[in-house]
Amino acid sequence: MTERGDYCSLLPMTAPQDALYPTPFESGNGNQTTTWAECIAFYERLAREFPGVLRWGEIGRSDTGVPIHAGVVTADGVFDRETLKQQQRPVFFNNNGIHPGEPEGIDTCMALVRDFCTQPERLAALGSTVFLFIPVYNVDGCINRQDRSRVNQLGPESFGFRGNGRHLDLNRDFIKCDSLAAQVFNRFFTAWDPDVMVDTHTSNGADYSYTMTLIPTQPDKLGGGLGAFLRESMLPAIYGGMERRGWPTCPYMNLLAETPGDGIEDFLDTPRFSTGYAALHHTIGFMPETHMLKPFADRVASMRALVETVLDFSIANAARIQELRREAKAAAARQARWPLAWRNDRSRPASLRFKGYRAVRKPSLLGSYERLAYDRSQPWEKDIVHFDRCIEEATVAAPRAYLVPQAWREAIERLEWNGVELSRLDEDRLFDAARVYRIRSVTSRANAYEGHMFHDEVELAEGIEPFQARAGDVLVSLDQPNARYAVETLEPQAHDSFFRWGFFNSVLEKKENFSPYVFEDTALRMLEEEPELRRLFEQWKAGNPEKLGDQKAVLGFIFAHGRRHAEPEWRCYPVVALM
Numbered sequence: 001m002t003e004r005g006d007y008c009s010l011l012p013m014t015a016p017q018d019a020l021y022p023t024p025f026e027s028g029n030g031n032q033t034t035t036w037a038e039c040i041a042f043y044e045r046l047a048r049e050f051p052g053v054l055r056w057g058e059i060g061r062s063d064t065g066v067p068i069h070a071g072v073v074t075a076d077g078v079f080d081r082e083t084l085k086q087q088q089r090p091v092f093f094n095n096n097g098i099h100p101g102e103p104e105g106i107d108t109c110m111a112l113v114r115d116f117c118t119q120p121e122r123l124a125a126l127g128s129t130v131f132l133f134i135p136v137y138n139v140d141g142c143i144n145r146q147d148r149s150r151v152n153q154l155g156p157e158s159f160g161f162r163g164n165g166r167h168l169d170l171n172r173d174f175i176k177c178d179s180l181a182a183q184v185f186n187r188f189f190t191a192w193d194p195d196v197m198v199d200t201h202t203s204n205g206a207d208y209s210y211t212m213t214l215i216p217t218q219p220d221k222l223g224g225g226l227g228a229f230l231r232e233s234m235l236p237a238i239y240g241g242m243e244r245r246g247w248p249t250c251p252y253m254n255l256l257a258e259t260p261g262d263g264i265e266d267f268l269d270t271p272r273f274s275t276g277y278a279a280l281h282h283t284i285g286f287m288p289e290t291h292m293l294k295p296f297a298d299r300v301a302s303m304r305a306l307v308e309t310v311l312d313f314s315i316a317n318a319a320r321i322q323e324l325r326r327e328a329k330a331a332a333a334r335q336a337r338w339p340l341a342w343r344n345d346r347s348r349p350a351s352l353r354f355k356g357y358r359a360v361r362k363p364s365l366l367g368s369y370e371r372l373a374y375d376r377s378q379p380w381e382k383d384i385v386h387f388d389r390c391i392e393e394a395t396v397a398a399p400r401a402y403l404v405p406q407a408w409r410e411a412i413e414r415l416e417w418n419g420v421e422l423s424r425l426d427e428d429r430l431f432d433a434a435r436v437y438r439i440r441s442v443t444s445r446a447n448a449y450e451g452h453m454f455h456d457e458v459e460l461a462e463g464i465e466p467f468q469a470r471a472g473d474v475l476v477s478l479d480q481p482n483a484r485y486a487v488e489t490l491e492p493q494a495h496d497s498f499f500r501w502g503f504f505n506s507v508l509e510k511k512e513n514f515s516p517y518v519f520e521d522t523a524l525r526m527l528e529e530e531p532e533l534r535r536l537f538e539q540w541k542a543g544n545p546e547k548l549g550d551q552k553a554v555l556g557f558i559f560a561h562g563r564r565h566a567e568p569e570w571r572c573y574p575v576v577a578l579m
Contacts, residue, residue, distance in 0.1 A: 021114045025107040030297035031155045033103040036142040039135055042110055050117040055079035060184030064165035066139040068184055073116050073131040075123050090129045090318035092311055093194035097136035098170050100160025101150045104290050104303040105200025109133050129315045132192055140165035152204055155296035172450045174277035176501040177414055186417040195321050196284045196314045198307055199274040203289035205253050206260050207374035209355040211294045212302040215252040215267050215287040217275045220390040221342055224331055226324040230284055241309040247302040252289055259359040263385035265344045270495040271488060280485040282328040286310055329481035337395045338487045340494040345389040352386035394493055399577035402476040402490050403469055408574060411498045412474050420482045423475045434467035435577035437492060455500045458493050467576050490575050510570050514559055516551050523558045533562045
């Protein structure tokens, strides 16, 4: 592998402004971002006047019926996706405007695509790499324009809103796909299968000197040679390239305590987030976060530098990245155990040289407490602790395949949208030995989270049982490149599984109940006929003496634990694993 040493050579940080094609940001006062209508009109003009450089079109509609667009730029005018895939062309994907109140990437991408169109040397620098982009992902939020929702942010003068037309945060929707936008994105991402993705954002949080911070796909979670390449080669090159461009960059400030001086740890990018979703497809993902309190013009300039730095490295190292992705996909088809949950490893601290501002506390003018503030007149530079490693917290033995009963069509649809290879049974079939989970307990959030009562804690009982499948049920073999997506969505204990998001909540509900005055006599007979129930009931009485005066509690325990009126489907996870 060779890495280009001078990241400014082919893709300079700033391009000369083309008087014929200025972006709205370039035409403004440095504190203004494009509107959705201006953005789309800008690209439509470029596509008309440079048809050999840019292919542009609608890829779907949002929940409010607004078109979602995407563009493709190539140096040789080949735009057909299937042709590009047959040629094994590397794909770099730039996603923008998932949070339209964080619009730097929207303005940056417009200028970059314009320069590809108007500057032959910049276009030639792409080589065989495909530059794929979504100019504004959350189109609903972009149109919902105001100047109030980003409470802590310095500029621009007006901007879009974080939520989409259904008041959803699209950077929490990549797995559950409640929004039409996420459904469009899942299919689009899978169809193009990008090698590298940059999803642009603006940060909240502490104050410090850096304009740009960076969240990469967590290398340990990405795993294998691809994760090692990201940690050992790609990230150092990106940080070095940004330093040379005049925009020193540090890891995202995921604080251990109240201030950066106390240290940071890597952000656990679960699949609900763009970088975590990318990892399910063995794609290297980046989420650059410009600092909310830096001038908007600086944030745009630093975002331009970041996108170009990552792009330049991706071009120079395309063959190696593609090779590592092929290896990762092949390894996934053979993997014997899969991680389901991760945690930051606090046993292996690293050191990060960091430039911050002194944190001070002073009396609040609103209440009788002290408030935190940062004194920019007192900068500091020192080494802080950085926990940059993650370790597996839970794993599972890989089955030969999963069997998803056809009734659970929402899960099956999402598997299909993400390119998971499926097959349907053409006749009823009894499987002698399947791994079956029963839900012992679930702890759910008290309040709605992105439209769901998310299950934070899941306790399972596991057993091997026969399983009767029906014609039309779906088999998901793990002997395929997309095994990772299947495992991390179908295993209930995985961070962002379909179960945790509530796709299977109906199995947590009993469908029949009892009338106490009738069931009282039945319960006595059940205790006489079922020794195991009697044993469990005696244990329950001994541990819950305060509940013995509650008829519903007493009868409810017997009803739930007895065999006579058992509902086999109750608390039985319907997806089984074939071992």
